[in-house]
Amino acid sequence: MAKQLIKGNEAIVKGAVLAGCRYFFGYPITPASEIAEAAAYYMPQVGGTFLQAESEIASINMVYGAASGGIRVMTASSSPGISLKMEGISYAAGSELPLVLVDIMRGGPGLGNIAPEQSDYNQIVKGGGHGNYKLLVLAPASAQEMCDFTMLAFDLADRYRNPVCVLADGFIGQMMEPVDFPPPVEKLADKPWALHCDADDEKRLISSIELEPERLEAHNRKLQAKYAEIEKAEIRCETYKTDDAELVVIGYGVISRILQSVVDRLRQDGYRIGMLRPITLWPFPRPQIEKLLDHVQKILVVELSNGQMVDDVRLTVKDRIPIHFYNRMGGVVPSPEEIIEQVIKLFEA
Amino acid sequence: MAEKVLKRADSFYPIFERKGGPTPDVTHYCPGCGHGVLHKLIAETIDDFGIRDRTILISPVGCSVFAYYYFRTGNIQSAHGRAPAVATGIKRVFPQSIVISYQGDGDLAAIGTNNILQAANRGEKITVFFVNNAIYGMTGGQMAPTTLIGQKTTTSPMGRKPGNEGFPIRMSELIATLHAPIYVERVALTDAKNSTRVRKAVRKALQNQIDNKGFSFVEVLSVCPSGWKMTPVQAKEWLTQEMIKAFPLGVYKDISDEIEAQPAKGNVFSVQGLREQLNLPEEKVAPATPVNKTATPEKYRNPRLKMAGFGGQGILMLGLGIAQAGMDAGYEVSWIPSYGPEMRGGTANCHVNLSTERIGSPLVTRPTVLIAMNLPSLEKFVDEVVPGGLIITDASLVTQPPARKDLEHLSIPATQIADELGNTRVANMVILGAYIAYTQILDQETVFASLPHFIKQKSLIGLNIQAIKKGIESISSQIKN
Numbered sequence: 001m002a003k004q005l006i007k008g009n010e011a012i013v014k015g016a017v018l019a020g021c022r023y024f025f026g027y028p029i030t031p032a033s034e035i036a037e038a039a040a041y042y043m044p045q046v047g048g049t050f051l052q053a054e055s056e057i058a059s060i061n062m063v064y065g066a067a068s069g070g071i072r073v074m075t076a077s078s079s080p081g082i083s084l085k086m087e088g089i090s091y092a093a094g095s096e097l098p099l100v101l102v103d104i105m106r107g108g109p110g111l112g113n114i115a116p117e118q119s120d121y122n123q124i125v126k127g128g129g130h131g132n133y134k135l136l137v138l139a140p141a142s143a144q145e146m147c148d149f150t151m152l153a154f155d156l157a158d159r160y161r162n163p164v165c166v167l168a169d170g171f172i173g174q175m176m177e178p179v180d181f182p183p184p185v186e187k188l189a190d191k192p193w194a195l196h197c198d199a200d201d202e203k204r205l206i207s208s209i210e211l212e213p214e215r216l217e218a219h220n221r222k223l224q225a226k227y228a229e230i231e232k233a234e235i236r237c238e239t240y241k242t243d244d245a246e247l248v249v250i251g252y253g254v255i256s257r258i259l260q261s262v263v264d265r266l267r268q269d270g271y272r273i274g275m276l277r278p279i280t281l282w283p284f285p286r287p288q289i290e291k292l293l294d295h296v297q298k299i300l301v302v303e304l305s306n307g308q309m310v311d312d313v314r315l316t317v318k319d320r321i322p323i324h325f326y327n328r329m330g331g332v333v334p335s336p337e338e339i340i341e342q343v344i345k346l347f348e349a
Numbered sequence: 350m351a352e353k354v355l356k357r358a359d360s361f362y363p364i365f366e367r368k369g370g371p372t373p374d375v376t377h378y379c380p381g382c383g384h385g386v387l388h389k390l391i392a393e394t395i396d397d398f399g400i401r402d403r404t405i406l407i408s409p410v411g412c413s414v415f416a417y418y419y420f421r422t423g424n425i426q427s428a429h430g431r432a433p434a435v436a437t438g439i440k441r442v443f444p445q446s447i448v449i450s451y452q453g454d455g456d457l458a459a460i461g462t463n464n465i466l467q468a469a470n471r472g473e474k475i476t477v478f479f480v481n482n483a484i485y486g487m488t489g490g491q492m493a494p495t496t497l498i499g500q501k502t503t504t505s506p507m508g509r510k511p512g513n514e515g516f517p518i519r520m521s522e523l524i525a526t527l528h529a530p531i532y533v534e535r536v537a538l539t540d541a542k543n544s545t546r547v548r549k550a551v552r553k554a555l556q557n558q559i560d561n562k563g564f565s566f567v568e569v570l571s572v573c574p575s576g577w578k579m580t581p582v583q584a585k586e587w588l589t590q591e592m593i594k595a596f597p598l599g600v601y602k603d604i605s606d607e608i609e610a611q612p613a614k615g616n617v618f619s620v621q622g623l624r625e626q627l628n629l630p631e632e633k634v635a636p637a638t639p640v641n642k643t644a645t646p647e648k649y650r651n652p653r654l655k656m657a658g659f660g661g662q663g664i665l666m667l668g669l670g671i672a673q674a675g676m677d678a679g680y681e682v683s684w685i686p687s688y689g690p691e692m693r694g695g696t697a698n699c700h701v702n703l704s705t706e707r708i709g710s711p712l713v714t715r716p717t718v719l720i721a722m723n724l725p726s727l728e729k730f731v732d733e734v735v736p737g738g739l740i741i742t743d744a745s746l747v748t749q750p751p752a753r754k755d756l757e758h759l760s761i762p763a764t765q766i767a768d769e770l771g772n773t774r775v776a777n778m779v780i781l782g783a784y785i786a787y788t789q790i791l792d793q794e795t796v797f798a799s800l801p802h803f804i805k806q807k808s809l810i811g812l813n814i815q816a817i818k819k820g821i822e823s824i825s826s827q828i829k830n
């Protein structure tokens with residue numbers, strides 16, 4: 001199939017439609033607006049629905065209602081909008097509704113700016129809403145992955161009856177790259193639990209409330225068992241030239257692209273350096289990091305945040321080898337040269 | 350007791366299993382509560398109309414949070430105030446369904462006011478039953494937006510004071526001002542006469558949805574003996590004497606007769622023609638002349654390009670052209686526009702990578718090629734260029750060569766050439782021609798073939814081809830010189 005040069009944000013919508021999604025409820029915000037705009041353009045063409053809601057609170061609740069009907073549905077926003085969606089996400093996790101949420105992260109806190117940050121890691125991965133819930137989180141690093149991971153997100157959401165987040169940054173959203181779009185998903189599995197608008201609906205209920213503490217505990221245990229299963233089966237991660245590496249750099253999203261350049265250039269100069277890129281931020285690739293520890297002596301984590309993912313690396317590595325951290329915030333993206341300088345210092349230390 | 354009567358309707362579950370506990374045959378509502386009575390009227394209407402199989406009820410947050418214990422229909426329990434948004438979502442999925450948003454006054458007129466107004470304003474084809482009991486029943490009798498002036502609640506212990514808490518909000522009046530709603534009425538659950546009115550309103554609001562006519566809203570004044578700290582008899586008295594004064598009964602809007610009944614059909618989707626609808630390429634189109642990448646001199650291979658100029662000079666388009674043609678020629682490519690803080694000051698820049706390898710950083714921080722279409726851009730980025738790199742400037746706007754002597758410099762009178770072609774805006778394509786001719790990174794046929802992908806106005810393609818050709822010629826003449 002021929003490739004198409006396309007913005008990451010637009011690739012998300014085309015991927016979603018190919019995955020069988022026909023419903024999009026959104027609210028404009030930079031740098032995620034192209035997603036809503038593309039959905040507004042394409043959804044009606046494929047007989048689907050695009051609706052610009054009155055707020056992110058409304059849009060996530062429209063998604064909640066639509067997901068109750070067993071179809072594939074999504075919403076997209078950027079950091080401040082995601083904060084507003086958190087209540088609805090918690091409800092969806094509690095009611096075990098499959099839905100896809102895209103967060104094109106921007107600078108914060110507050111209104112911050114529209115430049116890329118990765119400072120929503122904690123709110124998305126650790127649960128910005130209330131309650132004992134988890135989102136599956138996929139972190140694309142290219143326009144191709146914006147399409148592929150959106151499609152995968154729908155599959156995972158349906159498989160586990162759980163909300164899935166595609167967590168990207170402004171750069172991956174704005175960037176154009178060639179994308180090879182796969183053929184459309186022809187048939188989706190029926191969801192017996194979902195409302196069908198038929199006589200059996202009297203047996204079906206979409207709800208997150210459970211008054212009895214024992215019963216709510218049982219529901220929570222069931223959720224935790226599901227999360228444990230996901231942790232076993234769904235970790236995704238990429239390693240790049242780590243086999244003989246003494247130092248490994250870890251980063252996701254646009255940072256992993258920059259780190260690849262860092263690795264390539266330093267390898268030319270004979271440095272034994274590799275990269276690990278978490279693709280699923282939850283479940284976090286702890287076993288893969290663990291595996292590095294038999295030969296790697298140092299780790300450098302790079303993030304566009306105050307140090308959020310690095311905590312998960314620390315939880316994995318503990319104090320077995322030194323973990324260093326380098327970050328930029330506020331929308332400043334580090335250059336490969338800047339990181340190379342840091343890495344060389346670590347090699348020389 | 351009213352609770353027992355509930356079970357008579359077929360649209361109630363025979364036993365309230367979801368409620369469980371020692372009394373699964375009675376509702377959880379307090380004796381005398383209006384919710385139970387309204388439930389009954391709704392359930393009987395669903396029975397009468399034979400719509401139970403396709404009815405979906407949205408339970409709110411409030412005392413009726415457990416409405417799904419009782420209604421033997423499809424049920425969704427929603428977040429506080431969000432029932433109209435949830436109703437919108439499910440109704441869009443099943444246009445043939447009968448969606449009921451059942452809400453209290455705190456839910457609908459405080460936390461969820463925007464959601465109800467917007468759903469009403471969109472004319473969602475749903476039915477809203479709004480139980481106004483002037484109090485937050487579920488949480489123990491706090492003040493509601495509909496609490497009367499002077500009414501004592503746990504959070505207005507001295508009585509509601511307009512100076513502090515404002516006035517009771519009249520939702521029916523408010524919603525009736527909107528264009529889209531087709532039926533808005535306020536009724537009260539007091540005596541038998543009023544109850545007949547309630548039943549009529551419930552029926553009309555549901556009939557409107559069966560006929561797929563539009564948004565119907567029924568506000569039901571209802572007693573909350575527990576929250577009001579009254580006996581059921583006192584409560585009914587207070588509703589009749591006091592509440593109706595603040596919330597006059599009546600039809601506030603009804604245009605349902607003006608709209609034709611058009612029962613809705615369900616959605617059906619297909620993947621037929623999807624690729625075309627998504628504007629996706631179907632077949633691999635082979636480049637006109639396959640590009641021989643080794644023909645490119647070593648130092649120009651795998652270029653990292655930065656291009657910059659004034660907004661309006663077509664900088665982003667230039668980058669897109671190189672990226673598109675690069676992709677068509679089989680390179681890995683990336684293109685990213687100036688973004689975030691760099692975007693200010695009326696200048697534009699973009700970063701493009703062409704590579705035979707997987708591309709790392711899409712950001713070009715050390716370009717091997719800098720295209721500077723004006724002097725500020727040259728000054729801003731010249732120091733980033735790698736030693737031995739290539740700089741291309743527009744001779745018409747950059748009159749001096751860069752100060753750095755370790756770079757190759759190509760000065761192309763792009764704007765002048767474009768002006769001669771009759772359109773200044775194709776200066777970018779002149780530069781593109783010069784770049785591909787000088788570095789032999791792409792051949793002209795591939796570039797020409799790629800133009801329709803990023804030039805939307807087909808009539809301009811000829812002019813752009815001309816400009817590219819002129820750019821190519823400018824190099825051959827330089828080389829001849």
Ligand SMILES: Cc1ncc(C[n+]2csc(CCOP(=O)(O)OP(=O)(O)O)c2C)c(N)n1
Pocket residue numbers: 410411412413429452453454455456457480482484485486487488493
């Ligand atoms: C976000 C949120 N805020 C507050 C609450 C607590 N709460 C539960 S019910 C309720 C008021 C409901 O009052 P109303 O809508 O009038 O319903 P009623 O119980 O009177 O029928 C409140 C504030 C909640 N559940 N969620």
Ligand code: SF4
Pocket residue numbers: 377378379381382383384412482486487572573574575576
């Ligand atoms: S608190 Fe009021 S609204 Fe709630 S069940 Fe009791 S009487 Fe009804």
Ligand SMILES: [Mg+2]
Pocket residue numbers: 411453454455480481482483484485486493
């Ligand atoms: Mg109330």
